[in-house]
Amino acid sequence: MRLGLLLVLTFMVGACVYDYVPPVPEEGEGEVLVINGDILIGQMTEIQIGKMVQVGGESEGNLKVDHVYVEDNAGGRYAGVLTEEIRYLIDTKDADPSREYRLVVEKGSSIYESEWQPVLQAAEIDSLSYSFNDNRDHIHIEVSSHSDDNNRYYKWKARQTWEYHSASNALYFYVPAGGSLDGSPVPVDTVVSYENRVNYYFCWNTGEVSDLLMASTAQMSENRFVRHRLYSMECHEPRTQMVYSVDLYQEAVSEEAWRYYEALKNNSQNVGGLFSPQPSEVKGNIRERSHPERQVIGYVSVTRPSVKRLTIDFETFLFHKLGDWERVAGEIVADRQNWGFYYQHSYLVTYPIMMDESINYNRFEWAFARCVDCRMLGGNKNKPDWWPNDHR
Secondary structure (H helix, E strand, O other): OOOOOOEEOOOOOOOOOOOOOOOOOOOOOOOEEEEEOOEEOOOEEEEEEEEEEEOOOOOOOOOOOOEEEEEEOOOOEEEEEEOOOOOEEEEOOOOOOOOEEEEEEEEOOEEEEEOOEEOEEOOOEEEEEEEEOOOOOEEEEEEEEEOOOOOOEEEEEEEEEEEEEOOOOOOEEEEOOOOEEOOEEOOOOEEEEOOOOOOOOEEEEEEEOOOOEEEEOOOOOOOEEEEEEEEEEEOOOHHHOOEEEEEEEEEEOOHHHHHHHHHHHHHHHOOOOOOOOOHHHOOOOEEEOOOOOOOOEOOOOEEEOEEEEEEEEHHHOOOOOOOHHHOOOEEEEOOHHHHHHHHHOOEEEEEEOOOOOOOOOOOEEEEEHHHHOHHHHOOEOOOOOOOOOOOO
8 A cells, every 4th residue: 555645635725726736644544634724913813724635536626624713822712613615704803903813613533723913014005007018918916015124024915896797788588488577477588677677788797816925025125125026917808897806915924824825836836846835834824723744734823814805997098808608698589489499498588579569479598597697606685885876
């Protein structure tokens, strides 16, 4: 038997997937827990838990455990609440920045805990800005910041929200025979005008930037970033179609934490290289209480981040270019008897081709559902309260 089985990390580190081969447990040792997230003093803390699994086996990127909470060194405890996305939200908005903190995860008989750490105060963000590449097909998000303190190591979390729309703005919708319309049964196949009803043209989506965002000023003469490029978006994607907003969390991290993420990033980019850092070099700060020698993947920092929002209205200037997902694939359906067939084959009605005064017409354009229902591109109708337009 080989000393270990080839494992992969099927979990998002910093909400992203890296082609990283972490330390391989000896055969029979069982799962290796993966804990992702930092304790954010003054903000909501979000923790995600997964595990390494054998190739070909069942992958579990979001694990439910018994308890997740933050402790402070004065005896305070901040309980985690499980979300629908199987993440744990911990309210640390009012946590005292003068105390030390650690994360605790209880799973079965095992208790995992990070090291006690003081709170590192992040430098204020001076500005968030954007620029374009020479071909104007990519937009770059940039941060400017400066600090007079001695901390030179930074990590960023970018929580995004963007509005987009489907390829076709449906004016009508289909109700099959036996269905219901406004609480009343529908005896025959029917096509109905949306009128004041809200269709599925506008949607909103959210998510964290998938890249591991980190940098250091340790080799610079000043502790300053001037329009430091964080990430980019290309012109054909949904994020750049209408309105895009990002809340950037700038974290101060220790040199040890930064080295951990640097090694992780190098491994993700240089897997298999002769001089690449070996997986065994990537050591986090989380231990299993009763068996501290057991491997746990993750590093939990304690920081009081600075936060700034950037909102870009792409409808006010030319940048976005039509993507394949915006092209309508439709058919003109002339007979009522065919409506059910198209509906069962993932088509939705959009609008009538001709109308008469009696509204008794059967000729409509139908399009693939992905062209009509914006939710099929991953978003939903949950518009943020602060959104800058009145779209529904």
